[in-house]
Amino acid sequence: MSLWKVAWRSIQQRVLASGLTAFSMGLGVALVVTVLVIHGVVSQTFKRGATGYDLIIGGKGGSKLDLVLNTVFHLGDPLHNIPYQYFEDLQQGNLSNEVKLSVPLAERSMGLLQRADLVSKAVELAIPVCLGHDYQGCPAVATTPDFFEKLTYYYKGKDVHYQFREGKNFQDEKGSEYDAVLGATAARKTGLKLGDTFRPVAKSQSEYGKHEDPEFKIVGILEPTGTANDRAIFMNIEGFWRCPAHAKAAAGDAAEGSEHEEHADHEDHAGHDHTGHHHALHREVSAILVCYDKSMPQLYTALPEVVNKYTAAQAVEPSREIFRFLNGIVGNVQLLLLILAVLVVVVAGIGIMVSMYNSMSDRRHDIAIMRALGARRSTVMLIILFESILLALGGGALGVALGHGLIAVLGPTIAEQTGVVVNPWDFQPVELMLIPGLVILASLVGYLPAMYAYKTDVAKSLMAGT
Amino acid sequence: MANHDILILKNLKKSYRQPDGSELRILDIPAYRVSQGEQVVLIGESGCGKTTLLHVIAGISRPTEGKVRIDDFDLTLMTEPEVDRFRAERIGYVFQTFNLLTGFTALENVLLAMRFARGRPDKTRAKKLLDRVGLSHRLTHRPTMLSVGEQQRVAVARALANRPKLLLADEPTANVDAGNQQAILDLIRQTSQEENVALMLVTHSHEVADQFPRVDRLTEFNLAISG
């Protein structure tokens, strides 16, 4: 019979007190686990969402973080739009056109214009997106077929391509303009199926589905990706631009008199009229997703610098911004929560100490008998320490189960509200730290009752018993 | 071999320091011997120091002065862990009451004694001993489910578990109902003989003492050796 079993027997002998102390330990550990898992999942989701492209170029009117939250996570209100021409200039290596629009003639050098055209060579792939619409609470994002054909996302340690569970991607061809694709969560939430139609609505508008708006038809449903895109509906940008809703919103933006238009006034920009005689439609985009040309790393810092300093748009490296965000506000809030949760665990540990210490006078006789049978002082001390460790680890195991159970219960709500998909059975490696942590805590709180056992006067205790 | 001394006490003194600072002398024994396999009864008034003497012999308390030799080992020269180990391996002890560990079954109480002696717990021997004391049908009973007499029987089996050289029994039948007293006394004497263990049994009852070939009287701190 091992000393562990002896310790387990004394736990069984005081079922209620042991159960309660282990349970309070379980609650503390459940809190720690919840904080850890949510932290792990949140940071993973944010990091995961950031991959697939290297740079976001979008309008001003909000912080870089706003732009990232908007574009990557479909959270918050979109910033100002930028003209479609910006997208074309970027893609065709004509970023100097945009510099001309922003920088007054007097301050503009040949060198700067050449540099602007040069840095846009860093762009290997640019994909426009239009944000700010939704359908039944799901963000409706307008983009090009490239989004699903050329972008990848990060899943289980690899960059993988989007897969269609049903149907296919929308196409860049006539007749496909009003096609749309559903993310996995959006499909579940909206109940839309292949062939169904819907009308996206601008977030700023209150009514759904104006009659004059065209309907989009679902042609594909994506496999779950674990990214915020699961919540979204993706529309072909060609059809979106034809929507009166977009036209109206875009016209509103223009009327606000963005810097873009102001500077444009100073320019002779024949053939560069955004409001439109070149394009039959009023085209604007909320953001451009950029993948760098892997052969031009020397331009990676120059491109965002030129965009930010000399054009009407702003450029953000999403991974860097998310990293900053996680380490800043999110990190600190979670650290605070973690400290509180650890304090709860420590208090539960003190509960174990008090409960065990109170039981020691009842156990003096048993300890004396063990000693009389030849158990050493250190042996009876070890039995008490083992008991404390068993209580803490048992409570800890309960807490891990409770914590993950809590996440399982809260998960759907978190996913619905934030798009962060929390898998309750996603065990975080840090959770393993609980084992040595709890053993150390249990040894510390078990020390006082264990010392009591160590110091028990066998002769006196035996005489008191008879 | 037959007259080999299993226990030798020499100039043994034990006194307690009282709360007022003065010394309370309990034991003062110039010389005392028990030989291998011998059965000795120790009779004395309540409070004369019988339990104290057994504690000193078992190494549970240290003598204030003098020597305790058991099986040629001097307990007073050993460190405490050594004494603990020695007690586990060579001394069996039966208390007056509440012998058993409350959280454990009869069988587990015997196995634990083996565990503390660092021997490999021998389940077969444990069961055999419990069978010998008439408890083969009570192996998995906890102490609370056993009568006082049955608890004392388990204690006897447990005391013999590690094949000790010396069995100390401190008024083992004092709390047992009258009908069982003689049976338990007989059991202790018979099993000690079977296991070739020297028995030192303490009592304040002349009825019990009269059955032993050797009766020693403890009075006024001293141990008078009779018979």
Ligand SMILES: Nc1ncnc2c1ncn2[C@@H]1O[C@H](COP(=O)(O)OP(=O)(O)O)[C@@H](O)[C@H]1O
């Ligand atoms: N730890 C102690 N401190 C002081 N006096 C003690 C202590 N233990 C026992 N005594 C005293 O020693 C005497 C002998 O006790 P004990 O050995 O239990 O007697 P018996 O077993 O013969 O009844 C008693 O008077 C008791 O009060």
Ligand SMILES: [Mg+2]
């Ligand atoms: Mg006594």
